[in-house]
Amino acid sequence: MLRVKSGDETAFAQLVLSYQDRLVGLFTNMFRDPVLAEDLAQEVFLRIYRARAGYEPTAKFSTWVFQISHNLAHNSRRSKGRRNETQFRSEDTSSVGSRPKESQIAEKSGLMPVRQLDKEELRERVREALSTLNERQRMAVLLHRFEGMSYADIGDAMELSPQAVKSLLSRARENLRQVLEQYVQ
Amino acid sequence: MSKLQRLSAEDRDNLVAYLDGELDESGTRRIEGVLGQSSVARTDVEQLARTYDLLDELETPRASENFTERTIASAKLEQIKPSLAQHPWFVFLRRVSPIGGWAIVIMVAAAIGFSITRLAVPQEDDVLLENYPVIKELDVYSETGNYEFLDRLSREQELLDQMSREAHRESQ
Numbered sequence: 474m475l476r477v478k479s480g481d482e483t484a485f486a487q488l489v490l491s492y493q494d495r496l497v498g499l500f501t502n503m504f505r506d507p508v509l510a511e512d513l514a515q516e517v518f519l520r521i522y523r524a525r526a527g528y529e530p531t532a533k534f535s536t537w538v539f540q541i542s543h544n545l546a547h548n549s550r551r552s553k554g555r556r557n558e559t560q561f562r563s564e565d566t567s568s569v570g571s572r573p574k575e576s577q578i579a580e581k582s583g584l585m586p587v588r589q590l591d592k593e594e595l596r597e598r599v600r601e602a603l604s605t606l607n608e609r610q611r612m613a614v615l616l617h618r619f620e621g622m623s624y625a626d627i628g629d630a631m632e633l634s635p636q637a638v639k640s641l642l643s644r645a646r647e648n649l650r651q652v653l654e655q656y657v658q
Numbered sequence: 659m660s661k662l663q664r665l666s667a668e669d670r671d672n673l674v675a676y677l678d679g680e681l682d683e684s685g686t687r688r689i690e691g692v693l694g695q696s697s698v699a700r701t702d703v704e705q706l707a708r709t710y711d712l713l714d715e716l717e718t719p720r721a722s723e724n725f726t727e728r729t730i731a732s733a734k735l736e737q738i739k740p741s742l743a744q745h746p747w748f749v750f751l752r753r754v755s756p757i758g759g760w761a762i763v764i765m766v767a768a769a770i771g772f773s774i775t776r777l778a779v780p781q782e783d784d785v786l787l788e789n790y791p792v793i794k795e796l797d798v799y800s801e802t803g804n805y806e807f808l809d810r811l812s813r814e815q816e817l818l819d820q821m822s823r824e825a826h827r828e829s830q
Contacts, residue, residue, distance in 0.1 A: 482730075489729050493721040501719040511722060515729050522733040596715045603716070617678070618713050624680050639680065643671040650709040657708040 474534050478525045485525075489518050492538060495620065499539075502603065502615055503546050513549060517541050532629060539620065539630040543612055595656070602652040610645035613638060665692075665699060673703055677710070791818045798825070 476484035496517055500510035520541050603611060609631065616622045616630060624635040624642070633641065650657070665673070669692060675681045676689040692699050786793065792812040798821075812818070 482734075485733065486726065486730055489726050493725055493729070494718070497721040497725070498719050502716055507719060510719065511725060514721065515725070515732065518729045519732060519736065523736065592715070595712075596717065599712050599715045603713070614713070618710065619718075624675070624678070635680075639671050639675050642678070643674040646674050646706050646710060647670065649712075650705055653709050653712055654705070656712060657705050 474521075474525070474528055475530065477522070478528050485522060488521070492518075496538075496542060498619065499542060499615055500546065502600075502619075503608075503611060504549070505600065505604065509549065513542070513545050516545055520545075533626065535620070536622075536626050536629045539616060539622070539626075540632075543631050546612060547608065598653065598656065602649055605652055606645050606648055610641055610648070613641045614645050614649075617642060665696075665702070669699075670702075673699065674706060677703060677707055791815065791822065795822065795825070 474484075474488065477488060493514060496514035497507075497510050500513045501507055504510060504513075517538065521538065603614070606614065612631060613627055616627050617624075622630070624638040627633070627642075628635045628638045631638070669689075672681060672685060672689050673692075676686060681689060693703060789812065792799070795818065
């Protein structure tokens, strides 16, 4: 990043290459929308580029990247939430829509043991289980599981104390366990 | 009753932190003690670990082929033409605009207030000028002691003028 700050365009290209898949993966798992994920990932890089002149290496660079990502995801989630409000309402009127999502997930494969589940089907269950978490829980889980970030680093990225991250991850994993219980017996 | 409800909230948090290797030495010893004594806690830890492993089933999406080029091109475009919000004068304007806005509002309000006051409230000077003929002869009128007469007299401009002329002549 210091090379980017000094105007090295090649360094910026290297930075994009080393983080693009991680950010696109993070946003895709957050929103299940590949187009939005690429837009958000690109916006993260543009924000980094804009802020390069004032960059000071006071903290881990990756933490700063994921802090920007978290803020973008949070803002995007708010506007997306408003847009989706009508969609959720229309889903509620369907025959299964009024029941909790967890029960729907369990029902869909209630008669199937986990070994018989097609790989893609299991993946879909996990995706749906992840989508039952709130935004902060989901972000914390993804940063921890896929980025291997410590509680302290997640706390820095999400502006939370390590203790709060511990509780957040604990609740998230307990929620996931409840939703996916039949697949881990 | 769920199995986890038999543990305190802190123990539940610590079980997860133990799995993640985030507990300090004393915390680790304590949880290992709990795990040694409680088969429920052991089952919970196993289930939590297996649930977390299921996340590996999620796909790992990759950026599209031209993502890097598009991103670098967008960044270069910004370098050529920085966004409006990046200009120092725009930043300055954005910073001072609330103060400037209030200053303009106050100035406009003051101007309106001044105009209204000037038009609606008669000025003392205007009244004095208007009643100058009467004021000029006030001593004479006071001697008569009849203010009703004075009041009526003050409205008779012609008579006042005449009286004024006569008084002037007499004094000469």
